[in-house]
Amino acid sequence: MRFRTLDELGQGDQLVRLIDTAGGDVHNLHLRGTDVVLIPQPSQDINDPLRWPSWKKHFAFLNVCLFAFMITGYVGGFSPALFVLGIEFEKPMNESINLILWPLLVSGLGNFFWVPAAEYVGKRPVFVVASLMTFLGMVGSAISKDFQTLLACRIIVAAGGSSTEALGAAIINDIFYLHERGSKMGLYIIFLYGGNSVMPLISGFVIDRAGWRWFCWLCAIISCLNFLAIFFFVEETRFERSTTPIAQQTTEIPSAKSLAHGSQEEHLEKVNISATESSPPTVPEGSELTGVKKSYLQTLNLWSGVSEQSFFSHFMRPYLMFVYPAVIWATITYSLVLAWQISAGTVTSFIFQVPPYSWSPSLNGLINIPAIIGNLVGAYVGGPLTDKWARRWARQHGGIFSAESRLVLLIVPALLVPTGLLMFGFGAERSLHWIVMFIGYALMNTCNCAASIGMTYVMDSYFGVAAEGLLLVNGLKNTIAWGFTYGFVPWTESAGYARVFGIMAALFFAWMVAAIPLHYFGKRWRDWTARKLRVIFW
Template identity: 45%
Template structure:
């Protein structure tokens, strides 16, 4: 993501985010049909099969693109200017001569060489590489990004954990197959969120850059956080109130669709923002954001079911909406 041109970074980040986050909505949709027509065990076995196929595909079809850059310095260039003393009038034609030009070619690797595990790996100590990202946890941009990603993930996964207790019980009494259809608006929300957080934000940033005479500010991306902020906060309240008061399934579907916007919009915006702010250490920063968001999300989701049992859906989703809105307060 680091080499991506700035005005396209949001769109490319949106593709990346929807690829890793879409499973939270697409997976449960398919799972309902598997459980109904096969068994819940086959849901796990199919996951194992696809995980194995994915591993084999990556092993043989995704080569290592990095290489050691020692010895591949910039070519030396010497420029000399000369003029003709007998030029007519004052017209002087500068002539440029280039000397000392030398380029060292990178030898193309064979397919077998690209499969080597040590191909292109840095000589940096692995222990140092492991701890290198952690000091950046105090960066405000990193904190902002991983908290937003964490809460967005919590909201979506919490709905998927809790909706079977609601839709497969009275008054709905849905089968697992029909229950899985709640993820259709979730997928729509994911796609819209990736577009809004990526392409739309890129267009906004280009407009802001022109307005500021060609000066680009990374904080420009944060203004459009208002879109998932409004939609997701309203979706949390609608879903929690709809479940507790046994409203029509339509209200639950709409609520979940609005919640799902944040799962792709927030990380797309914030991780592109982090990339803009910390481009030289882009890989380490994004690795840190993705790792920390999993820890925070696990902490929330570990207790969400007993939390609902103790306080009810309205309180739980109302509090989560407040936390989400609080962590999305624009830093700019």
Template identity: 40%
Template sequence: MRFIALKELDKTEGTVQLREGNVCAFTFLTNYAIGGLAPAFPTLSQEFNKTPGETANLLLWPILVLGVFNFFWVPLANYFGKRPVFVIASRILYVSYIWGACAKSFRSLLWSNIIAAFAGSSTEALGAAMVNDLYFLHERGFFMGIYMNSISGGNTIGPLICGFVVESIGWRWHKWMAVIFTAINFLAVLFFVPETRFDRGSEFAASPESLSLRPEDDIPAQKMATVILAWVVAINIWNTFVLQAPPYSWKPSINGLINIPGLLGNLAGSFTGGWMVDKYSDWRARKSHGVFQPETRLFMLIIPGFIVPVGCILFGYGVERTLNWTLLFFGYAFVALGLTAVPTIGMAYVSDSYLPVSSDALLLVNGLKNIVAFGFLYGVVPWVTKEGYVNVFGTQAGVFVAILALAIPLAFYGARLRHRTAQWRIVLRN
């Protein structure tokens, strides 16, 4: 059977967009209710008599689970299909939010977040793989950017709304709102998300560009995708304890407004890493007589490579020196740009290079991203306490630049690497 994009089989464009919209909503709601709880951290810390470090576990352990359980859901979806996985996981997400809204202890609330992350982890790699199922090469970056915005948007829109909810009617209503939204989304997934797997055929799978990977094989660009999540979550954790304490003394509702520049940064990052990269790649392909090289996407990493370190330094100095809030807003916006730009570019590159096994390739990228972020964030609270914000965020800026520099040799020699790794190919069995 020859490779046929599923989009060609649809009678209307709207059918494809509806499928992606439902999965994006699923992804958004995972981060909306878990990461969105950040403005309530000082309140929760007092209510349950927990330190800031202990309260941060409400976000840290779900991040680890979001990464680890990619390795559970992706093989399951490869065997049974994506649709049953999404239906089951969206149901679990709905039930776990009811649990969280009714939680009477910190441990109960923590475990409800962990189970929610277990369900939500099904979309981390499979949602991106669905983009590959539904869209063509020249539009992959744009729609990958939309998908990445649904992930990052939960971490910005969630806290923005939660700040007002916590101040007016309490943090539990933030969870109950998530229950309502996830119940609606569960029904939408149940009735409107069909299976998107299809047979790619041996003819397509045989080219050097389309490799079947073993779990132990390294994926180029995966190291770059592991860095940026930790920076944004670190800001989400610390800004609530800083801005709601003297000398800022902001209310939770005002504190939530810091996510407006975060949201704008996410949108700018998805535009930069998605649409701009697609157009740049098209231009480079025309200059190369119609030959497209996935490595052309990597050259656009230069934009977040300059902007994100500036954001880290601005936020670090702004917090430690208690400078004007506008400096913190700009710093967060610059870092948030990288949250969508870098993964969008990296995941589109991986998909271009390993399309027939994109679910497995993206599994490694997303799984490692969250595991590395957890490891970093687990130690960031004592690190900041000991070294201060300037040293910590300054070091983060340097680490980001160093890791992103790995893209330089990959941009020039990635094609050779892809052809060489063709020797690792094993038979792809659908």
């Protein structure tokens, strides 16, 4: 075990053939009826997750998405209840907000345990244990009799749910081919962000009519169904894949540049195929599937052995990756996005449930309608639109894809998000008509496209170590966002909403401008770090 550079690991700038345009590649498996080369190539093992039938893959994927939706929905769903809970438990605003702050911190720190654990013992035991923890924590929340017990139970939910962000992407990589991953990741992000927007909308009406405990029971019931589905029907996706596929590889090694979403989508457009048209690969002539198909009882086994590398080595891998420019930029970007969204969401009940508005929790929950609209717009800009832009950029540069080409689309959040923050802050400060703050809230929630572009930039730039890079981004952004949100309420009380949200708008705009040198010099920095920095602990 030693430190190596990306080039020494074989993850420098290389090319891969995703489309067999000449039709002469007889060595590698293709998507049935097309010239799309399957990447990675499935093994001959009959139990290879890449060979699962489509329904089995999508059922596992659906449960991963539901798990993510419920975690973010449960944590964020308490926003409309903070004012009511403060009255019930006789807590001031700066203490009530701890019901969101501490789960936020734990959900970030938990990533650093769950991800190496999943690499060491497998993803199935991690997801089973994590989903059980979240269910039990939600039940505990529903029967809590005091503030401290409620807070402890919400922390338990966050501890279990912290596994979802990084492991969700890992499972997508395990069971889907490269040409499918872009659309699947986009859907996963919608569920992840959707929970934080849809559930507060629902919780407002539930809390208003049945009380906050019934919101906890609703979450517990759905999480129980999710746990049962994971335990009985989602088997282990970890698979030791040989570096040599079924047939001898004649194509180049995959790299961040050639396997980026923009490049893959451009190829898919040429053959007019969608990611959902996946069908099980066939075995080339002269090859046969090996192994014995697992029985249903065998798929329920939680133990699939441990990794050859120690848990400590898996645990230590991500930390030194913070020296890579893409990881630094994505971490700070995602931290700002999360901090801004949570901070704004936590103060809505203290704005709208007091005079001059005096709204009920159900009406307060309606603020999440513009949040949903903003998130959907941001998801489109940060997903499909960046893919289209990357294809256009590549066509103008001889077909060569650049990870930095996506950064151009940051002009959208750079303009919309500060505008929304200013509208919301000044509207709250001066008690303007609620429509002003609703429009501002929609605009500020388009910020998720900046986070999406940042995450994709990490995957494009450091494809071979993307899992470790994304873990670092996910873990640190929650911790940084917690630190900001922790002091947010006292800050607004002393400085006022207009000044606070004005500073937030300026900071966000300044950081978007900081992406300009990254756009022009990012590739040079990536090449240099790949050759010079020995930080890969493999």
